[in-house]
Amino acid sequence: MTASFPPRSMLYVPGDKPRAMDKARTLGADAVILDLEDAVAPEHKAAARENVREALRTPWPCPVLVRVNGTGTPWEHEDREMALLAGVHGLVLPKVEDAGTVRDLHLRVPLWAMIETPAGVLNAAAIAAAPGVAGLLVGANDLARALRCRPHPERLPLLHALESVVLAARAHGKHPVDAVFNDVRDAAGFARECVQGRTLGFGGKTVIHPAQVPAANEAFGVSDEEAQAARDLLAAWTAARAEGKSVATFAGALVEQMHADEAQDIVNLWEATRPRA
Ligand SMILES: CC(C)(COP(=O)(O)OP(=O)(O)OC[C@H]1O[C@@H](n2cnc3c(N)ncnc32)[C@H](O)[C@@H]1OP(=O)(O)O)[C@@H](O)C(=O)NCCC(=O)NCCSC(=O)C[C@H](O)C(=O)O
Numbered sequence: 001m002t003a004s005f006p007p008r009s010m011l012y013v014p015g016d017k018p019r020a021m022d023k024a025r026t027l028g029a030d031a032v033i034l035d036l037e038d039a040v041a042p043e044h045k046a047a048a049r050e051n052v053r054e055a056l057r058t059p060w061p062c063p064v065l066v067r068v069n070g071t072g073t074p075w076e077h078e079d080r081e082m083a084l085l086a087g088v089h090g091l092v093l094p095k096v097e098d099a100g101t102v103r104d105l106h107l108r109v110p111l112w113a114m115i116e117t118p119a120g121v122l123n124a125a126a127i128a129a130a131p132g133v134a135g136l137l138v139g140a141n142d143l144a145r146a147l148r149c150r151p152h153p154e155r156l157p158l159l160h161a162l163e164s165v166v167l168a169a170r171a172h173g174k175h176p177v178d179a180v181f182n183d184v185r186d187a188a189g190f191a192r193e194c195v196q197g198r199t200l201g202f203g204g205k206t207v208i209h210p211a212q213v214p215a216a217n218e219a220f221g222v223s224d225e226e227a228q229a230a231r232d233l234l235a236a237w238t239a240a241r242a243e244g245k246s247v248a249t250f251a252g253a254l255v256e257q258m259h260a261d262e263a264q265d266i267v268n269l270w271e272a273t274r275p276r277a
């Protein structure tokens with residue numbers, strides 16, 4: 001994963017769907033997660049691993065991660081060995097519940113820990129602090145099942161967990177990535193959940209369908225207008241500082257160094273994610 005910007009969209013692709021893996025190369029996701037875990041039935045695990053090995057032989061237009069089967073499953077070692085030998089950009093570890101699981105792996109690729117159990121949520125800060133962890137991914141399907149909570153349009157039952165993941169990741173300079181949205185035909189619902197996730201502080205969202213990629217990139221990206229407003233704020237701040245002022249106003253609002261830093265982050269993200277000519 002390039003460190004230049006957080007992944008706005010991370011597309012899960014089941015390892016037992018070679019056609020979907022081919023298509024994933026063309027969809028413009030910031031990252032792809034080739035899945036060997038819950039999207040692949042037990043009887044297809046070995047074939048999926050070979051499909052992923054084959055898919056990793058050719059270059060991808062974006063960082064490619066592999067979600068391996070978890071610790072204690074029959075497939076964990078062969079999955080990790082294949083992925084590491086194939087040269088993935090990172091490993092997605094499912095159902096991580098404590099930092100020891102991550103620390104004991106001593107792997108040389110970035111790890112993206114899935115927080116999708118109550119224990120994982122309670123230990124999210126220690127997991128985020130573990131060396132080698134690049135980000136935390138929320139697994140809302142597994143988490144909701146474990147919590148025995150009910151679906152809610154604003155995800156009220158999950159809000160504490162979502163905010164815990166953002167807090168833990170941000171506290172340790174890691175990327176928090178929001179959960180998937182299951183209804184692949186509900187574009188409006190997906191867009192609403194993206195707005196909620198960005199409002200909570202997530203830097204991006206895991207997605208499960210091609211139609212969700214552009215919407216996630218837009219929701220977690222920076223528009224030309226937002227980038228221009230940020231540049232205008234930076235210009236006003238530079239002028240104020242040149243006059244020796246410690247604070248300024250822009251468009252009627254207070255501007256301090258932190259606001260200028262935030263504006264620079266916005267411009268940097270716009271630069272890093274705008275389509276290349
Ligand atoms: C959800 C789906 C099963 C829907 O599949 P389908 O009905 O086939 O979709 P479409 O007919 O609309 O497909 C249109 C074309 O798009 C391709 N496609 C579909 N999904 C993907 C994908 N993820 N990546 C790439 N390409 C995709 C189809 O092949 C069609 O292509 P073509 O025939 O060439 O036109 C399906 O979307 C799917 O399987 N999604 C991924 C599911 C998945 O990965 N699940 C695991 C992650 S979710 C999870 O568990 C997270 C966490 O652990 C938790 O606990 O919450």
Ligand SMILES: [Mg+2]
Pocket residue numbers: 038094116139141142
């Ligand atoms: Mg899960």
